[in-house]
Amino acid sequence: MSTLYSAATVIGIAIPRKDLMKTIKKRGCGHEARLAKHCSECGKPMWVEEETPSPEYEGFITVDEKFCGLDAIAEGYDPEDLILYVGIIYEVEQGSVVFNQAPNIEEIKAKIEKALAPKGLWNIDRFGIYTVCCIS
Ligand SMILES: [Zn+2]
Numbered sequence: 463m464s465t466l467y468s469a470a471t472v473i474g475i476a477i478p479r480k481d482l483m484k485t486i487k488k489r490g491c492g493h494e495a496r497l498a499k500h501c502s503e504c505g506k507p508m509w510v511e512e513e514t515p516s517p518e519y520e521g522f523i524t525v526d527e528k529f530c531g532l533d534a535i536a537e538g539y540d541p542e543d544l545i546l547y548v549g550i551i552y553e554v555e556q557g558s559v560v561f562n563q564a565p566n567i568e569e570i571k572a573k574i575e576k577a578l579a580p581k582g583l584w585n586i587d588r589f590g591i592y593t594v595c596c597i598s
Pocket of ligand 1: 502
């Protein structure tokens, strides 16, 4: 199998991985919780922090390639550096993107804001037009 590279143009926002994860606190062992840093019975930490995908991101990973109902594409070799581009994707293999009509940026912006703002993921400073390298 060969590696295929293509480029996609995304009108939307870039969301770094850290914003797609949440930290949860869970018990470090199965013994009774007490007000101590470590368990007096087994010595393990009473509480440990664990990074887990937010519900939206987990759905994206396991269900399909839509993120909150929008097109989405992930970029990054190292999962820690992953950036998720969310919005409207125009994908091309060669040449340039051909639009039948000019995209309505304000309309696209409003659509993305409506989908992401309730999740706390909307950030106007991250809105733009991105070129993303896709590897398949
Ligand atoms: Zn214990």
